[in-house]
Amino acid sequence: MADFTKAIELNPKFGEAYISRGLLQAVLSDFQGALEDFNQAILLSKDPDPKMNLLWNGTPVEDYESLGMYRRIADNLLEGVEENDQNSRTAGIHKYRGDIRLQLKDTEGALQDYNEAIKLAPKQADAYVARGDYYTQMQQAEKAKADYNKAITIYSESIENPTIKASLFIHYSDRAEVYSKIKNYQAAIADYTQVIDIGGPNLFLSYESRAVIYQQIKDYEAAIKDFSKAIAIQPEFIRIYGRRAIVYLEMKNYEAALTDLSKIIELGKNSQETEEFVVVFAYLQRGKLYQQAKNYQGAIEDFSSLIKLQPNSPESVEVYGRRGLSYAQLKNYPAAIEDFSSLIKLQPKNHQGYTYRCRVYIELKDYNQAMKDCNQAVAIAPNNPEVYFARAGVHSGLKNYSAAIKDADKIIEIAPDFPVGYWVRGAMYFAQNNPSKALSDYELALSKNHKFAPAISSIAYVKYEQGDKQKAIELWQKALTIQDDLTGTKLALAVALYQEGQPEKALSLAKEAIKIDERFKDINHLQDNLWGKQLIQDTKPLLNKVK
Structure with missing residues (x-):
């Protein structure tokens, strides 16, 4: 300059x-x-x-x-x-x-x-x-199409009559880029292939460009092959690892994606010329993968690194919410509240910060603060079912089941094809000792999604109270096959197995559940989770064995 x-x-x-x-x-x-x-x-x-x-x-x-x-x-x-x-x-x-x-x-x-x-x-x-x-x-x-086609005509004339042979590399590249703009992807691939065959300068960029086209037409294997060739030519070019990681994510090859994201972070630490946005992308995506794998501490570390790099970026705003959720999973509620409060400060018109913080206050049984946050979330996003789901949890904690049913009705009104509203309403009817209405709503939830594990598990709770332990066992096992992180369901199944004369299997399953969440050793916690009287009574001897 x-x-x-x-x-x-x-x-x-x-x-x-x-x-x-x-x-x-x-x-x-x-x-x-x-x-x-x-x-x-x-x-x-x-x-x-x-x-x-x-x-x-x-x-x-x-x-x-x-x-x-x-x-x-x-x-x-x-x-x-x-x-x-x-x-x-x-x-x-x-x-x-x-x-x-x-x-x-x-x-x-x-x-x-x-x-x-x-x-x-x-x-x-x-x-x-x-x-x-x-x-x-x-x-x-x-x-736009007319102008792109005119550009293609000019490039084609230059390719047919090149004044300098080396300029073919440039003309094919330029024409390929325009072909991609008009979504003529096969023509773009053909031109990038010509560029690669010519073997001009910066060949790795041509492989990268062709890989991007393959990605757009969802030929992921070809895209990975080209990105890998580009990396082989230029192994320090950080951006290509990011592009390949995106394809791996689209293929659900999370292990390979994790490897590429980690490589970006490694290269970023050792280079002064790294494109910072690529490193930010890597921390965000790797953090998400860690979160998905329940490696919450790893997720927290990556999200923290991202925030340190770009404290005011749009990604950082998202990450405060994600890091807060990871803290909540680790039961570090003060840190979770701090992150959700930061999210609220950065985006006061976004309901999520209030909704997330409300849920933490529910866990802490601070229902007064939880209600304030949930009401604020409802005011901000009155047509979002998530806010009513959270507030129904507050009402349930306060044992105001009628108010919780009204919020469940609102969820159903907004999202009638969403199983959660029916499931919440069914749980509230069960808490009111109305098993027939509860079962009716649970069945409605399953009619919207036959693999909705919480509803399957909830039907089992009703069946257990009605004395049908074998059916309850069958349903709890089915629910855990679909979703294996239902801690309460694991303990309930353990109780039923213990009652049916399978003590070793029951004790193993009970220990597994309590290791995940020690609160399930507390009868009061079971009551808060709306367990029936018979199930709670039958749980006591098993918990004595676990202790």
């Missing part, structure tokens, strides 16, 4: 310096500064200084050295433009200025510049591509 500014100070008519500085300012997101430089470059192009030797192919000349122009932003500002073609040079500047105006949301000015660029140099494909991108953004699909 300093060199370009010095060049302009030494010769204010040096248009190339304004263009180069404008490009650099655009890279640095100083779009207003870039716009001013391109404006000046266009003015100079109308009355060029014949003494200024403007080369557009990156060749170093004496004028550059004398003006301190030791670094160029682009090796090729206008590929294929004749050295003395002033119209083409000016067209290129209009194209760049159009890009900047589009960034500044001056859509009318951007279109004017793209039109002027095409008028001055109708054989320059990049102006048509830029205008096609503009029309795409403006949701004018037919105009």
Whole structure:
């Protein structure tokens, strides 16, 4: 930047310096500064200084050295433009200025510049591509397609009649990119294959580009193969690991994804030039995988690293919620409340912070604070079933089952095909000693999702109270086959097995459940979870054995 500014100070008519500085300012997101430089470059192009030797192919000349122009932003500002073609040079500047105006949301000015660029140099494909991108953004699909097709025609002519054989690499790459814009993915793949066969510079980027197309058409195996070839050529190029990790995630190959995400984090620690957003992505995705695998401490560490890197990024906002949920799973409720409070501070109009914090207060039996948070969540998101589910939990904790039923009714009203509302209402009817209504709602829940394990388990609770222990055992086993993390169900099954004369199996299962959550050793906790009187009575001798 300093060199370009010095060049302009030494010769204010040096248009190339304004263009180069404008490009650099655009890279640095100083779009207003870039716009001013391109404006000046266009003015100079109308009355060029014949003494200024403007080369557009990156060749170093004496004028550059004398003006301190030791670094160029682009090796090729206008590929294929004749050295003395002033119209083409000016067209290129209009194209760049159009890009900047589009960034500044001056859509009318951007279109004017793209039109002027095409008028001055109708054989320059990049102006048509830029205008096609503009029309795409403006949701004018037919105009965008026409411009992309025009660019393809120009690139095709260059490929058929190349003035320099090496330029084929560039033309195939450019045409492939445009083919992908119009979703002609097979043509894009064919062009990237030509680029790879030619074997031009930065071949790893061509493999990466073709892999991205394979990913878009869901040919994941081919995508992985190309990303892997790119990595073999350039093993330190961190972005490609991120792209390959995304494909592994789409394939549900979580172990391979975890390996790539860990590699990104390792490379990020050892490089000063790492793209930070890729490392942020890696911490976020690896944290999610750890959370999914119930490695909550690992998730917390990754989420904490992300927050440290970018404390105010959109990802960090999401991560406060995710880290808080991990803390809650580890029963570190103060840390969870702190994270959810941070989420509320960052997004006061988002119900999730209040909803999550409400659930923690329920666990702490602080129903007053829980109700405040849940009411706030309902006020923010009155059409979201999640907030009523949380508030029903508060009402249940307060033994206000009628109020909980009203919230369950609201869930059903908002999401009638969602099994949770029926299940919650059934649980409240069971708490009110109304087993017939409870069973009816549990069956309704299963009609919405026949694999909804909580409803299957809840039917078993009713059956046990009705004396049908064998049916209860069968249902609890079925529920755990579908969802093996239902701690209360594990203990209930253990109790039933113990009563049916299978003490060894019962004790093993009971110990497993209590190891997961020690609160299930407390009869009061079982009552809070709406266990029936007979089941609680039968649990006492088993708990005595476990102790």
